């Protein structure tokens with residue numbers, strides 16, 4: 001078996017190869033390097049069996065979906081990944097097999113709510129949760145410094161000290177580290193309490209990544225920025241968020257809101273189901289089909305999707321189109337199902 005970092009750049013993509021099975025997995029492929037990955041797979045004579053994104057990236061376009069379409073390989077992400085068309089959703093403890101290589105999924109939220117690490121015995125691919133002598137920022141895209149601290153200290157730092165650490169980014173020319181080294185000398189987290197870490201991470205004052213909306217929105221929604229006028233971050237932040245209990249209370253009240261589900265047809269009918277009585281208009285069709293909602297201009301609208309990310313975009317678009325009573329189901333159908341509320345399939 002072989003593991004290679006194949007970008008030689010600040011954004012890291014790892015190729016995991018089983019020569020014996022002539023099979024490979026790609027971790028965090030970039031959209032503008034797809035041809036390079038296909039050439040490498042041909043060079044090694046390996047079939048691409050799996051594409052894994054460790055999380056929804058905000059600083060570059062993911063190549064996962066396009067590479068999946070080209071090769072037929074399934075795209076694997078955590079169950080809280082917002083994008084449609086992920087072929088396999090995983091959770092903590094799942095094992096992904098590529099030939100004799102076993103990648104154990106560790107759920108390590110913090111940088112984003114859908115962040116996973118992949119543990120392969122002698123090494124761990126940490127995404128952007130734990131970097132070499134750093135940690136991934138937690139100040140946008142649903143990040144949370146406290147859960148980042150827990151992921152690093154309670155999951156990653158319990159791996160053997162000599163485990164090699166391979167992150168999804170490095171800005172200073174490092175290529176690998178070990179769990180032991182990060183435990184003892186990572187300047188962000190070593191020796192800090194949870195409170196101290198949260199305080200530090202919430203006050204980094206970093207500028208947002210260049211072109212964040214141009215990368216993040218298509219990675220979250222699979223819709224190209226040229227096809228849809230995406231709301232700004234401040235418009236997104238203004239969307240009113242309701243948890244499942246609050247939405248249920250509204251549905252049981254005399255003037256129940258319209259439930260607008262913006263997922264794709266196969267998700268609406270899929271394992272998570274949909275809220276009984278929901279109307280479906282996929283996010284990609286919303287600008288041109290919003291006229292169908294004119295009868296509901298005076299009524300409240302609750303927008304719903306898988307985890308509440310696409311629906312927040314939809315809610316902001318509707319607000320911009322003059323619908324004044326729009327809110328969002330926070331956590332989407334994942335949290336709705338986790339709360340064991342009723343669904344239709």
Ligand SMILES: [Fe+2]
Nearest residue numbers: 056057058128
């Ligand atoms: Fe990231």
